[in-house]
Amino acid sequence: MVTLAEVAQHAGVSASTVSYVLSGKRSISANTRQRVERSIRELGYHPNAGARALASSKSNIIALMIPLRTDMYVPVMMEIAIAVATSARTHGYDVLLLTGEEGPDAVRRVAGSGLADGMILMDVELDDERLPLLRATDQPSVLIGLPADTTGLTCVDLDFRATGALCVEHLAKQGHQDIAVIGEAPAVYERHTGFAERTLEGLRSRSREMGVRLLHRPCEGGYDAMAVTLARILDERPGTSGIIVQNESAVEPLLALLRQQGRAVPEDVSVVAICPDQVATQASVRLTSVAIPAPEMGRHAVEHLVAKLEGRGSDEVVLIAPELTVRASTGPAPSRS
Amino acid sequence: MVTLAEVAQHAGVSASTVSYVLSGKRSISANTRQRVERSIRELGYHPNAGARALASSKSNIIALMIPLRTDMYVPVMMEIAIAVATSARTHGYDVLLLTGEEGPDAVRRVAGSGLADGMILMDVELDDERLPLLRATDQPSVLIGLPADTTGLTCVDLDFRATGALCVEHLAKQGHQDIAVIGEAPAVYERHTGFAERTLEGLRSRSREMGVRLLHRPCEGGYDAMAVTLARILDERPGTSGIIVQNESAVEPLLALLRQQGRAVPEDVSVVAICPDQVATQASVRLTSVAIPAPEMGRHAVEHLVAKLEGRGSDEVVLIAPELTVRASTGPAPSRS
DNA sequence: AATAGGTATCGAAGCGCTTCGACAACCTAT
DNA sequence: ATAGGTTGTCGAAGCGCTTCGATACCTATT
Numbered sequence: 001m002v003t004l005a006e007v008a009q010h011a012g013v014s015a016s017t018v019s020y021v022l023s024g025k026r027s028i029s030a031n032t033r034q035r036v037e038r039s040i041r042e043l044g045y046h047p048n049a050g051a052r053a054l055a056s057s058k059s060n061i062i063a064l065m066i067p068l069r070t071d072m073y074v075p076v077m078m079e080i081a082i083a084v085a086t087s088a089r090t091h092g093y094d095v096l097l098l099t100g101e102e103g104p105d106a107v108r109r110v111a112g113s114g115l116a117d118g119m120i121l122m123d124v125e126l127d128d129e130r131l132p133l134l135r136a137t138d139q140p141s142v143l144i145g146l147p148a149d150t151t152g153l154t155c156v157d158l159d160f161r162a163t164g165a166l167c168v169e170h171l172a173k174q175g176h177q178d179i180a181v182i183g184e185a186p187a188v189y190e191r192h193t194g195f196a197e198r199t200l201e202g203l204r205s206r207s208r209e210m211g212v213r214l215l216h217r218p219c220e221g222g223y224d225a226m227a228v229t230l231a232r233i234l235d236e237r238p239g240t241s242g243i244i245v246q247n248e249s250a251v252e253p254l255l256a257l258l259r260q261q262g263r264a265v266p267e268d269v270s271v272v273a274i275c276p277d278q279v280a281t282q283a284s285v286r287l288t289s290v291a292i293p294a295p296e297m298g299r300h301a302v303e304h305l306v307a308k309l310e311g312r313g314s315d316e317v318v319l320i321a322p323e324l325t326v327r328a329s330t331g332p333a334p335s336r337s
Numbered sequence: 338m339v340t341l342a343e344v345a346q347h348a349g350v351s352a353s354t355v356s357y358v359l360s361g362k363r364s365i366s367a368n369t370r371q372r373v374e375r376s377i378r379e380l381g382y383h384p385n386a387g388a389r390a391l392a393s394s395k396s397n398i399i400a401l402m403i404p405l406r407t408d409m410y411v412p413v414m415m416e417i418a419i420a421v422a423t424s425a426r427t428h429g430y431d432v433l434l435l436t437g438e439e440g441p442d443a444v445r446r447v448a449g450s451g452l453a454d455g456m457i458l459m460d461v462e463l464d465d466e467r468l469p470l471l472r473a474t475d476q477p478s479v480l481i482g483l484p485a486d487t488t489g490l491t492c493v494d495l496d497f498r499a500t501g502a503l504c505v506e507h508l509a510k511q512g513h514q515d516i517a518v519i520g521e522a523p524a525v526y527e528r529h530t531g532f533a534e535r536t537l538e539g540l541r542s543r544s545r546e547m548g549v550r551l552l553h554r555p556c557e558g559g560y561d562a563m564a565v566t567l568a569r570i571l572d573e574r575p576g577t578s579g580i581i582v583q584n585e586s587a588v589e590p591l592l593a594l595l596r597q598q599g600r601a602v603p604e605d606v607s608v609v610a611i612c613p614d615q616v617a618t619q620a621s622v623r624l625t626s627v628a629i630p631a632p633e634m635g636r637h638a639v640e641h642l643v644a645k646l647e648g649r650g651s652d653e654v655v656l657i658a659p660e661l662t663v664r665a666s667t668g669p670a671p672s673r674s
Numbered sequence: 675a676a677t678a679g680g681t682a683t684c685g686a687a688g689c690g691c692t693t694c695g696a697c698a699a700c701c702t703a704t
Numbered sequence: 705a706t707a708g709g710t711t712g713t714c715g716a717a718g719c720g721c722t723t724c725g726a727t728a729c730c731t732a733t734t
Contacts, residue, residue, distance in 0.1 A: 004722095049450040055688080
């Protein structure tokens, strides 16, 4: 393993000079810089991460805490994780992957050991048990998702309230009067995941404003659960002509069931999905949808965290504006006969 | 930030004693141990990761290199990543997330900087450009996936050859004579991903042995691509009564298309999938499938890597035996009229 | 000609930990 | 009583880096 000292000797300068060449914190003559850089290349030098962390009290690592569950939004999580990792690299950071398993202890461990300079938390619940700790240790951090109380925190999320509103608006404008919402699994609501509840708020308030009727039903993923849920919905509101789905694993089953029942999309029923674009475009009907901009969320999170770590940036809630893309699954409401 | 020295002072012992209490590398009297442990608790001490890494030349970090692409097997990747992370924790390691983006440079960087003690590579290609480096630096590592040449490497993977064979066998035994295979996207074959080619080998050799006809067609995910692929298959081999799918995002479209064409599953066509159990059980028909045991793969990978890091364990190829679960999508071949 | 201000470099201290050798204290077995 | 072993603890060195003066030289300014 090549060390700084060896590079220094090889280049005929002192160790500190090499360090300054690397960090650029003091001016170095062009001549010396080149000699040092050449030695670094020739010896294949890589600074030792531990030593660097010790001396500078900076690890250049960002911890990313992902949920342990894989019952929802797996592709989204993955996309965010990848976006965080690649985006972090462009800022000179590596990413440490923590699962939710350890819970608050992970926050303590990482903050206490100086393993990471800051952390990004995904899947934040409305009343997340990690938040008090985060505030207490004032560990630099960014949340993906929105807790109930955001004071002293930086959060990045899609504006799910606006997303809900946008979906209703789109359907209402096309004349749909009875709209059903197929939501996430009941467990998601029970654990008060912010995005689910905020979507619901947006859906409800906008349907009130626009005078349409809204029926919300949570739904486990899969064909069987979807069949039951759909039957109940159509039983309760036979006139339902617009459906909003916020559950990836219910999308395809829903379309299959509608087809099977002879309900044409979009002629008889319009469907709007809240899902990643990939799901919307690969479904058996190309779905009108509001995309969940996973890469953008990951990037934003990293950028805000890096800003904090560099002393710039402040606590702030960043809500990404939703965009509805019209595809083949929505159209005018069928005329009521 | 509490340091070792402060703990030592608080407990009235020397720093080295505290260190030995922590590591257990020398015997410590029960009395002293308790005093030290109490001080640690009271002060909320966490050893500094950088200092520890520097002094011991061990970071207690495992690097996990995941593919950048999200065009295939996203849930599987995610499950593996989570399994790796949680499993690593039980062995006292944290996981550093690297994306494939940096390619071989990431290997160099991590190995050179001592950032991680070892690495796990996912999505290994048959002739992966990272392998020469791995061998050259003799960086402790484990691959998930099987390259063409495994000498000097430790690999963990599902036995895809056996998987292919198992699928064919199951259908052949039920009397199916014409079997179609819907494979991964063409790009996957073009980049010579090991698992895809090995599955194919297994499929082909077993169908030769059992005297059935096999037609393999790569297929992009999604409804449209699946429609085209299916039409071609049925055109070329109208007698096809068994279908094997190895492409998650083709599963549901396939089922939808068959339904639409009035082909009943399993009465007219039997379908076997190679996919995670979740996909198989949540599909619109409960699918007979060979599961991709993601958690097991992740766990195995970590355990072998840890064994290597502790000086135990050797180079070895671990192939996990496939298991076929019969569900509702396969049955006897329709009698030929 | 003397002084001030830059610029380029070096030496040394120190980050918080691990680990080796030393040593005192005690316990056996002669 | 003494040599030889254990056991428990300490001090000091050192891991590879960053960073803070200090120094030496050079150019501009008075």
